[in-house]
Amino acid sequence: MSGIAHQLQRHGAGDVSDDAAVLGAYSSDASLYRVPPVAVAFPRSADEVAALLAGARAEGLTVAARGAGTSVAGNAIGPGVVVDFSRHLDRVLSVDADAETAVVQPGVVQAVLQRAAAPYGLRFGPDPSTSTRCTIGGMIGNDACGARSLAFGRTSHNVRGMRALLADGSVLTTGYDADGTPTASAEGSDVLDRLRSVVAGDLATARTEFGTFGRHVSGIALEHLVPERGFDLTRTLVGSEGTLAVLTEATVRLVRAPKAAVMVVLGFPDFPTAGFATPDVLAFEPSACEGLDRRIVDVIRERRGDAAVPALPAGDAWMFVELSGPDPDDVRRRAELLAGAGLGVSALVVDDPATADRLWRIRADGAGLAGRAPSGRPAWAGWEDAAVPPDRLGTYLTSFEELLAAHELSAMPFGHFGEGCLHVRMDFPFERPDGADRFRAFLEDAADLVTSLGGSLSGEHGDGRARSDLLPRMYSPAALSLMAAVKDVFDPTRMLNPGILVEPASSSADLRYSGSTRLSKGLALAYTADGGDFGQAVHRCTGVGKCRADNSGSGGVMCPSYQATREEIHSTRGRARLLQEIVNGASTTTWSSPEVHEALDLCLSCKGCASDCPTGTDMASYKAEVLHQTYKRRLRPRSHYSVGWLPRWAKLGSAMPGFANRSMDLAPLRKVALKAAGVDTRRRMPAFARRTFRRTFGGSVGTGTPVVLFVDSFTNHFAPRVAEAAVEVLRAAGYDPRITRQQECCGLPWISTGQLDGAARRLSGMVSALAGDARAGVPIVGLEPSCTAVLRHELRELVSGPDAAAVAEATTTLAELLSRTPGWTPPSLDGVRIVAQPHCHHHAVMGWRTDRALLERAGATVEAVPGCCGMAGNFGVEQGHYEVSLAVAEANLLPAVRASADDGARVVLADGFSCRTQLDELAPDAQPLHLAELLAARLTQR
Known part of the structure; x- marks a missing residue:
């Protein structure tokens, strides 16, 4: 810990870190921007937040509040102290079912609030696609919405009161009295009087330039401070992006969950045509109306297989429409009327809730799944949140496609059509010398297009670093001056989230990817899906933060170490941020930097992120590469030579299994041996089998369809009964299993410890042994899943050529082979x-x-x-x-x-x-x- 964290703790700030790994992990959010902080704080109470602000004032530091870091506009990063509310201040304090409200801390996850409200038949209305990890505090900061804002409104419609701290430490309390009249108080401060005076000085601007339509989120919501709206400070603070006050507690409105909901999918020939149909769809009073087109659907099918996308009606663009209400029959009737209204080229009423959930999941994962543009290049946020009045959406989409073509960009669009809000991921060429300039030129043209249609630069994500400096293209000088005056009232020293909304940072500065260098020489893995570039591979992580969510409800794996520790550096995203520092031209981080290894140490190499992360971030592979590069021609940790070379030691142990097993049963000897091997002494090593499978297998019986049994080191030396059972099952299914005597270990222990040269040699030998059978169409059946996965994936990353590809294609699991065997039926498992x-x-x-x-x-x-x-x-x-x-x-x-x-x-x-x-x-x-x-x-x- 250096001086900054220590000084803040002297003021009572509590849990503060300036560890290099932590600073690297918090240098970005889900946006394009990289701004390393000097410290990160994790307050446990409002008193600690107050102490932190006092310390920041004393030390001349700025403060940026952060929830889950899912901001795509750069709202949750800053050069001073980043305050992570999600680690400790993450509770639902109370639920009042009669009042239909809940009191929450700012770091509570939206999905956690939903679970707390559900037993009362209630829910929190706004539902962003990141609801499994985004926090209520972050939603309040951005005025987040989600798919069902048509029914439940923006977050600003669903906050009933706040407790917050001003930059000078004053406590600000807002809310509403019994008849709904807004209330506000600021202990020991004249901030409210000064605020009234500032707004009274230009009521015309506050009335006419702010809050012009449903998704007008850009800027500060000053329209709520005019007299006829009762000086509603709660509504104004929502969406102010942490620039006016620091939230410590909120009272939120809960709503009754609808008793019935039916999904209708409408097909259209193209995206703009769907946009033009939006006003007609809104006549049916949907609770959600979302749009996407073939570009994103094709990416999903490519990434996750055809089965990942349920059957869609004809067309190249679709609207997902949800109708809901208290009467199931009425909802169904409205759905049938919508489907039969002829608004598109096709329509489908989705009766099955499970199918509807799968379709909504496509939309929810859109931001991550769109991480590769149709061009094959990485696709980025940056211009992802503009909104126009829904009756102008078709015009916006038509002009937007023309704008993309003029700037030679391709995109993956999707969005909240019912509110006129479009999300986009585009292949900005940040790798080019003029990439930042081209990015800026597009932003300016796109901003002019949106404002010409009476739209807002932000429809729910906030302006952040991505759009704040574009506000002069949307607002008059008078409006900009009014927002600056309001900022002066709350935060005259510009301590809170500087560079946002007022006196903005440049939207083309501090770009995370534009400072990166290509890293393709001397790599052990091929990174075939990333053009052979490690930098492009680690920048797959765009920060959507799904690795911070509890994915178990959907059968996911990612990210076990984060779920165990709840620390950002132990999430897939946190690790990716540290690895991105390696290829950042302004960073001194290298393969062997302690902060990189600190972040990777608790990575289990489970590969859950490779499938569960929408962007396909494969941290297990990146960890293997880092270990390889770090220890190349250097002494390694002891465990790399023990468990990393397990197949070698297993051969020795299997020569005298009785002696080896008895030796490991002797407690003193076992502890000494395990400690010397870098193994935790509380573990017990598995017993060697009396005879390996290779010694006992009798070979081919000469009848049946030939298959090659891939006998991995674990099965051979420790669990030969598994291979024996597999032989029995395969023969019963009409196969003639055999083994290849020359087959080598797949190299898995070498891969997981980053000994990739050794793994490549073993895999090359294995390919030589198996290629003939593979080319002849003989299936290669893997029994150990991790080894089977090596043959299917890592093999092609470590060994090039058609033989390796043939072996990978021929490799199958036992279940896959049996399931495609003609006439095979499984033995009965009834009642099991x-x-x-x-x-x-x-x-x-x-x-x-x-x-x-x-x-x-x-x-x-x-x-x-x-x-x-x-x-x-x-x-x-x-x-x-x-x-x-x-x-x-x-x-x-x-x-x-x-x-x-x-x-x-x-x-x-x-x-x-x-x-x-x-x-x-x-x-x-x-x-x-x-x-x-x-x-x-x-x-x-x-």
Whole structure:
């Protein structure tokens, strides 16, 4: 800790950090901008916030409030102290069902508030697409909306009162009395009198230039301070982006959740035509009206497969319309009328709630999924939030497409059509020398287009660094002066969120990507999807922050270390920010910088982010590259030579398994050996099998369709029963399994410890052994999910050429092979309740849908446990990881196993060797099985 954090703590600021890793993680949000802070504070109370402000005043520091950091406009970063409210001030303090309100701290996640309100039949109305991680404080700062603002309004319509601190430390309280009259008080301050005087000096401007239509969010909402609106300071503070006061508590309005909702999907020939139809759709009084087109749908199908997109009606653009209300019959009638109104080329009423949820998820993940433009180049925010009156949306979309063509850009548009708000991701050429200038030129032209249509530069995200300096193109000099005067009243020293709204920073300065350099030489991995550029790969992370959400409800994995620690540097996004510093030309961060390794240390290499993150950020691969580059031709940590070379030691141990197992049963010897190996002494090493599978396998029987069984090191040396069961199942299905004697280890332990040269050598040898069968069309069946994933993914990143590609294409899981076998039927699992822990790499690379379908087809009831088991290969055994490993296991796996312990029909299924090892240690009664073992045991019961 350096002087700044220490000085702030002397003032009573509490938890403050100026650690290099923390500063790097908080240097950006979900925007294009990079502004490293000098410290980050994590207050536990309003008193600590007050102490922090006092310290900042004394030290001459600025303050930027931050929620989840999901701002795409650069609202939540700053050069002074960033205040993260999400770590400690994150509670729902009370819910009043009679008053239909809740009192919350600013760091509470929107989805957490929803869960607290749900038992009362209530909900918080605004629902941004980031609702699983965005905070109420952040929503108040931006005046966030979401898809259902047609029904519930903006956040400013849903806040009933605030407690906040002014820059001078005064406590500001706002709210409404019993008859709805706005109230406000400021202890020991004349700020309210001065504010009334400033607004009274130019009422005409406040009345005419602010709040002109439903999504007019740009600037400060001064229209609420005019006398006829009762000097409504609550509404004015919402959307002021932390520039006027620092929120410490809010009372929010809750609403009754509608009893019925039906989705209608309308198809149109193109995006502008859908825009022109919007006013007619609004006549049906929808609660949501969202637009997207084929560009984003095609990206989703490419990224996640055709099955990820439910059937859509004909067209190249679509409107997702939700109709809701208290009467299911009336809602259904309105839906049928809308579908039959002939507003597009096609229409579909979506009756199935699960299908509707999948469609809405496409829209919710739009910002992340649009991370690659149709051109194949990275796509960025920056001009992503403009809004126009809905009756001018078609004109805006038509002109916007022309503007894109004039600037030689391609885009992925989507948005809240019912409110005239368009979100866009565009392929700004930041990698070019003139990239920032071209970006600026586009912003100016786009701003002129929006203002010519009576629109707002921001429709819900706020102006931030992206748009504040464009406000002169939207507002008159009188309006700009009025906003500056209001800022003077609240924050005359410009301490709060400087560079935003008033005296703005340049929108083309501090661009995160434009300062990056290409890093493609000397890399171990190919980064084929990123043009061979490590910099482009790590900049896949745009900061949408889904890694901070609890994704378990949707069966996700990402990000187990963040869920265990709740620290930004241990999220996928936080780590990506540190890695982006490596390629930032203004940074001194390198591969071996301590802050980089601090951030990566608790990464489990689960690869959950590779599939769960909408942008496809693959932190496991990046961690392997960093370790490779750092320790190339250098002494490595001890665990890299022990668990990183496990297949080598396994061969030695298997030569005398009895002696090896007895030795590890001797506590003193075991502790010494594990400590020397860099392994936590609380772990037990798995026992070697008496005989390896390779020694006992009898070979081909000469009948049946040939398949090659990929015998990984874990199965061969520790769990040969899995391979034996697989042989039995495959033969029963009409296959003739055989093994290739020359097959090498897939190199997984070398990959996870960053020994990528060694991994590449082993994979090259493996390709030589398997390529002939692969080219002949013989399936290669993997049993260990992590090794199977290596053959399907990392193989092509480490070994080039058609043989490697052939092996990757030929590799299949047992469930995939059996499910496509003509005439095969699974043995009956009727009455069996399966609690399954899908391996993280299985989830990320192959997907677990086929396994679930096979088990359900066999008659089993399947509960797939979300998240990671916590062992994650070598991670869970390495020194310094034990507590996090256990915390991850306790998040989902162990509670699911305990909850089903008394069910006599329960079977715990875990194909991953590390998952079974974790369960054997932490839940010894679980007795987990591999899929092959489960099926083989049932063959005799046919």
